[in-house]
Amino acid sequence: xQLPTAREHPFDPPAPLRDLAAQGxxxxxxxxxxxxxxxxxxxxxxxxxxxxxxFSARQDLRHLPFEHALGxxxxxPMLPGMFLRLDPPDHTRYRRLLTAHFTVRRLNGLTPRIQQxxxxxxxxxxxxxxxxxxxxxxxxxxxxLVICELLGVPYADRSEFQGTTETMVRxxxxxxxxxxxxxxxxxxxxxxxxxxxADPGDDLLSALVTxxxxxxxxxxxxxxxxxxxxxxxxxxxxxxxxxxLLRHPGQLAALRADPTLIDGAVEELLRYLSIIQFGAQRTAxxxxxxxxxxxxxxxxVVISIPMANRDPEQFGDPDTLxxxxxxxxxxxxxHGVHQCLGQQLARIEMRVAYAAxxxxxxxxxLAVPEEELAMKTDMAIYGVHRLPVAFDPA
Ligand code: HEM
Numbered sequence: 001x002q003l004p005t006a007r008e009h010p011f012d013p014p015a016p017l018r019d020l021a022a023q024g025x026x027x028x029x030x031x032x033x034x035x036x037x038x039x040x041x042x043x044x045x046x047x048x049x050x051x052x053x054x055f056s057a058r059q060d061l062r063h064l065p066f067e068h069a070l071g072x073x074x075x076x077p078m079l080p081g082m083f084l085r086l087d088p089p090d091h092t093r094y095r096r097l098l099t100a101h102f103t104v105r106r107l108n109g110l111t112p113r114i115q116q117x118x119x120x121x122x123x124x125x126x127x128x129x130x131x132x133x134x135x136x137x138x139x140x141x142x143x144x145l146v147i148c149e150l151l152g153v154p155y156a157d158r159s160e161f162q163g164t165t166e167t168m169v170r171x172x173x174x175x176x177x178x179x180x181x182x183x184x185x186x187x188x189x190x191x192x193x194x195x196x197x198a199d200p201g202d203d204l205l206s207a208l209v210t211x212x213x214x215x216x217x218x219x220x221x222x223x224x225x226x227x228x229x230x231x232x233x234x235x236x237x238x239x240x241x242x243x244x245l246l247r248h249p250g251q252l253a254a255l256r257a258d259p260t261l262i263d264g265a266v267e268e269l270l271r272y273l274s275i276i277q278f279g280a281q282r283t284a285x286x287x288x289x290x291x292x293x294x295x296x297x298x299x300x301v302v303i304s305i306p307m308a309n310r311d312p313e314q315f316g317d318p319d320t321l322x323x324x325x326x327x328x329x330x331x332x333x334x335h336g337v338h339q340c341l342g343q344q345l346a347r348i349e350m351r352v353a354y355a356a357x358x359x360x361x362x363x364x365x366l367a368v369p370e371e372e373l374a375m376k377t378d379m380a381i382y383g384v385h386r387l388p389v390a391f392d393p394a
Contacts, residue, residue: 002030003039003065003278003302005171005377010370010384011244011273012319013306017041021307026291029302035063037300038290039279043331045291046279046308049301050335055282057338059085062283063300066171066380079186081214081221084229088337094222097212098341101204107344110146114349117145118356126360126393131367134387139239140231142353146345147230151223152196152203160188165228169380189220189227226342233275234346236376236383238353241269243373243384244321245354246366251323256358265323266350271330272321274306277382280334305331361391 004014012018017039020027025042040046049055056062059078078085083094125137144162148155167173167181193209193216200206205223208214214222245252255261280303288295295301309330310318316325333340340346358364366373367388374385 001027002032007375007377010373010375011247011321013274013277013304013310017304017307018310021310024291026293029065031063031065031300033063035300037063037302038295039302039304041304041307041311043308043311043314043329046303046305046331047335049282049290049303050280050331050338052288052336053088054285054288055301056087056285057085057091057280057282058087061285061298061300062281064281065278065302079217079221079224081218081223082225083222084225084338091337094214094218095337095341097208097214098222101207102341102344104344107348110150110345111348111352113149114142114146114352115356118142118353121145122356122360126391130392131388131390134242134389135235135239135384136386138353138357139242139387140235142238143231143234143346143349146234146349147227150204150230150345151226152201152205153192153223153227157188161185161227165232166379168228169232171378171380185224185227186220189223190216193219193223229340230342230345232381233342234349236275236381237269237273237346237350239387240273240275240383241350241354242357242364242389243366243387244269244273245358246364246389247370248321251321252358255323256362259355261323262351262355263347264325264327266347266354267327267330268321268323268325269350270332271309271315271327273382274309274330274332275382276305276332276334276380278302278380279304279306280338303331305334360394361389363392365390 001016004016006014008015021041025040025045027039027041029037029039031037040049081094083091121138121141125132128137144158145155164181164185167177193205196206196209197216200210205219208219208222255265281300282303283300284295284297286297309332312318314329333343367390373387376383376385
């Protein structure tokens with residue numbers, strides 16, 4: 001079987017994967033290049049593989065479940081600084097440098113500014129008038145503005161990257177188009193790093209330029225990873241999460257009645273929606289025994305995050321959105337050494353943004369029939385392409 005993409009229900013993983021999960025946690029998987037690897041479907045096995053140093057995250061070793069689909073091209077040389085695709089100790093060097101900038105304390109300090117950004121986006125949406133596309137007015141600009149400010153990327157330059165990153169995460173983007181997008185973004189960041197070196201500001205990229213031994217090429221790669229990871233992900237959580245809440249009015253009413261539910265609600269939305277829909281991939285560096293079978297050296301394992309997060313052994317009634325449940329233990333941010341660096345930032349953005357949205361527009365509703373919503377089954381990061389909503393002025 002190849003990794004399925006079509007969904008029968010907008011919030012549930014594809015049926016063929018759900019059928020597999022009922023049979024066990026590890027299954028053979030065909031890749032478009034002819035490779036035969038594996039897919040995991042349980043939470044415990046997902047965590048075990050992601051924590052196992054016998055499995056590598058290296059780009060040059062792995063087979064991709066879709067061609068040119070996951071923000072990278074396996075045929076292309078590894079760009080310096082792309083630490084998401086490095087193993088320890090190479091990975092550790094970058095991660096250590098960045099961790100200091102992503103502490104809970106430091107990120108909590110950003111909350112008032114994130115609140116301000118969310119309010120400004122809602123002001124603009126209100127001015128634009130009902131109905132409006134929630135993706136364009138709310139879900140995309142909030143994380144985009146936040147990561148730009150954090151990194152020191154002028155938001156006015158967003159046309160340089162918003163369309164480009166979208167091209168890079170779309171399944172089946174032709175190789176030439178993919179490479180052109182990558183080169184464009186790389187060139188943009190290379191110039192930005194040079195500008196920061198000449199005139200450092202009060203931002204993360206400048207801090208890395210002046211306070212680390214990273215070369216300009218490495219800094220370019222680091223900046224690219226942070227920009228792509230930092231806005232495509234949270235943006236899709238904000239729009240898809242809003243759609244899910246509108247589809248579950250009882251849950252939304254409970255959240256409105258008790259705003260202290262928001263932290264748990266965000267964890268549950270992360271679990272239920274599992275936007276990294278094709279999961280993480282790792283390649284065996286040696287033969288590894290898993291679940292009674294041998295994963296051979298060189299075989300790629302797709303760790304299905306959506307199936308791990310619907311594991312009935314871990315989460316009672318897993319297909320139900322239940323904002324009051326204890327959803328901690330989900331793997332939406334991965335696990336092990338590559339566990340999401342920006343997870344606290346993403347959590348703060350979601351808590352602030354959902355709360356601001358539902359406070360501002362109590363009567364928020366879909367402006368089109370659900371059948372008209374185009375779901376992102378064609379993107380590495382799941383979501384909704386556009387979310388037309390109607391609202392009454394505050
Ligand atoms: C809801 C939003 C987000 C989700 C669901 C998410 C999910 C993930 C996942 C699953 C991984 C691990 C991938 C793997 O093991 O192969 C990861 C890694 C990463 N994420 Fe996030 N992410 C989110 C938001 C962010 C934000 C806002 C940033 C901003 C800086 C960010 C930066 C990163 C980075 C840099 C890595 C690589 C870490 C490493 O290799 O050490 N992410 N993310």
